[in-house]
Amino acid sequence: MGMDYLLAAVLFVTLALATLLLGLVLRFGIGELCDPRLPPGWRGLPLVGETLEFFTASPTLELLPFFKRRLERYGPIFRTSLVGEDLIVSLDPELSTRVLQEEERAFQIWYPPSFMRVLGADSIITALGPLHRHIRALVLRLFGPESLRLVLLCDVQRSARAELRSWLRLPGVEVRAATSRMIFGVTAKKLISHDDTASEESLWKCFDACTRGLLAFPLCVPGTAFYRCMQGRKRVMKMLKEQLGARRNEPEREAVDFFDLVIHELDKPDTELNENTALDLLFLMLFASHETTSIGLIAILKFLTDDPKALQELTEEHENVQKRGADPDSDEITWEEYKSMKFTSHVIHEALRLANIAPVVFRKTIQDVQSRITSQSIAFVALCLLGWVIGVREAEVQAAAVLEPPTTQVGASESKQSWKIKAFGRWWNRRRGTSETQTTAQSGKDKKVRAHLLQCLPDDLLMQVAKKKTGKEVWDCLKSRFVGAECVKEARLQTLKSEFDAMKMKEEEMLDQYAGKLMGMSVRYNNLGGTLDDVAMVKKLFDTVPERFINVVARIEQFYDLKTLALEEAVGHLKVYEERTRRGAVNLKTEGGQLLLT
Missing domain, CATH: 1.10.1200 (Non-ribosomal Peptide Synthetase Peptidyl Carrier Protein; Chain A)
Known part of the structure; x- marks a missing residue:
């Protein structure tokens, strides 16, 4: 008799779980197929969605494989489900630009709960209005143009030289970690007067764990990347809170870093900050200031390694600046010398434009959005995840094309066209044009150049250049019109x-x-x-x-x-x-x- 009751209980639990699972499958699989307002896509497995596949992507400077596969299957606008949230992904430049332009009107800043657990529930990353402007003014007092010119330039040079000399003694170097540690050393001293090399516990290792766990599956159990990330945040916040108490107990303390400025703001009677917001702000500044910079440096090294000509020209420019300096034997570069390094500026800007510093940007919709691309009303019922990538199907990163500086002074229209051509890796084809000896592949690239150019033009200008047979002829016509003699x-x-x-x-x-x-x-x-x-x-x-x-x-x-x-x-x-x-x-x-x- 007892066995019968046990079997009945097991059968009941099994049926209940099967019913629940079937309901979840129906909700995720076909729950929205009848809604014509939504773009195509798939929500993945129940609860998990497509999170596992998204977080298994390897780091890349190109479009993430997760997005690339769905771009080919569904087009530039599709829906998915990540970290338990229903998302709509835009890989279309026009729609993505519109989302950013209509911020605070049709869209608002939003980040997944897992991101906010890392960055802090009281983080100002989503703050708008007076508080955001006030924090920005505080940051500019330490990282503004005057500090950049007089202090930070010299500090970064000294740190870079010391780091490069240390590489000579090593059999091999992991460049990402080394550059991240170097930049963190500079920013940590400016923000909280922390010397990571002299401390018993490395703060950089805590932030490195946060970096690796931010885009990991948000499962907080021992052994996972997200667990190590949260443990790193816990140690950092404990240290910051101890420093806050110690500094506040000092009777009179001169402001020497950003931490002191924040404490001064906290002590004001009409302040908009509280202690939790201030600590989350310091955590965010330490995290963002070194990680994005190190990724940009890695991109520059990658592009220069792939383009010997650009590297040679960059080296020659630096050597010429050093020879023209007041002290040719000095390694120090002054602010005026830095501003005169035009090719270096082009390399930095182009590398940062293509580097995947922020592979995704999150926005939440406030109202329905009309999509001209799909000619239907897309109800962004949950969120909009922007894959901010200019190259859609053809975003191959070609360093030789990317790092070429403008050879002439260009106007606004030419700048827009060159920006789009570079993003698609077709800059050299724009210069060569076509010839009778070209291969089929070269001819196909020139056709793509011409198509990209014509796509950017208004109708009245399009009719004037439509008869041009090659991308080079279209470009020369535009250059003559908008730059002129x-x-x-x-x-x-x-x-x-x-x-x-x-x-x-x-x-x-x-x-x-x-x-x-x-x-x-x-x-x-x-x-x-x-x-x-x-x-x-x-x-x-x-x-x-x-x-x-x-x-x-x-x-x-x-x-x-x-x-x-x-x-x-x-x-x-x-x-x-x-x-x-x-x-x-x-x-x-x-x-x-x-x-x-x-």
Whole structure:
């Protein structure tokens, strides 16, 4: 009799589990097939979704294999399920750009719960508005243009030389770990005055575990990468909390690092920070400042290794700068010498553009989004995961094409076209064009160049170049129209000078908007062969801001040398004043929403 009851219980449990499993399969497999608003895709296994396949992807500078396979199967917009969340993935440049442009209107910043467990529940990574601007102003006080020019450049050079010398004594080097440790040494000293080489417990190892566990399956059991990640975070937060208590107990302490600035903000009576937010902020700064930089350095080394010509030109530029320096035997590079290294700047910008520093960006939708690509209303019912990759089907990374600097001064339209051609690895074909001796493969590449160019053009311009037979002919036509001969450049430059002289900041205009116009004018000058240095830009800024900034401008002119003051630093000083006056204006508002003037 007892056995019968046992068998009945086992049978009942089995049927219950089978029913539950069947319900989950139906919910994940066909629950949304009847909704025409959703793009194609598959939600994977119940509960797990497609998480396992996503996290097994190996690091790459190209489009992740997980995305590449689904791109071929479903197209550039598809749905999936990762870490227990229903997601819609966009690999379409147009839709991805729209998502970022409509942030805070149709989309908002969002990160999976597993990410927030690593970065902290009180992390400001999703903060918007006044708190975000206030934290940004704090960070710029330590990592702003003035500190970058006078302090950080020398510190990074010394650390890099010491690290490279240490490599000579080793049989082999894991470059990613070595560069990450080097950058962490610099940022940790600036942020919390921590010397990782002299400490008993390496903080860098804790953050390295966090890096490896951030994009791992979020299973927090001993032995998994995510478990080691959370243990690393726990040790870091314990050390930061102990430092916070010790520093606050000191009677008088001079501010020497970012930690001291944060404590000063915490001690203010009207502060927007609390202790947990401050500690999560320090953790985030330590994590983000070294990891993204080290990935960028690895990408630069990879691209230069694959392109001997670019490496040779880079070496020659550095040697020429060293010979022209005041002390040819010195290894130190001054800020002025760094700014004069044009080819180095091109290499850095192109490598960072292609490096997979942030392979995905998360946004959550606030409303339904109309997709012009699929001609149907896509209800982003949960989240939108942006695979921010320019190259869709043809994103082969070709270092020879990527690292070639512009050979002429180019205009805005040419810059957009070259950016797209480089992203698709077709820059050399743009220069060669076609010939009778070309192979079928070379001819096919030229057709792709021509197709990419025509795809970017508006209809009126498209009709003017549609008869051009090769990508090179289309490019030359665009270059002639938008760059023009020297006389045309000179005429356009004179027009720009007139526009620059007439520029003036409006009373209702935000400082960031006006500063963006000034910087955009500088770029347009450079594209036409002219120059607008920081001296002229700062003078223009100070002469054309509204009357409410006059007192601040007068103090800056009194205590700073305007010949060496960078535009970004000048804007930063004015921005701090603008934020203070805005907060004061908000406090003066009455309950009816009207401003009380005295």
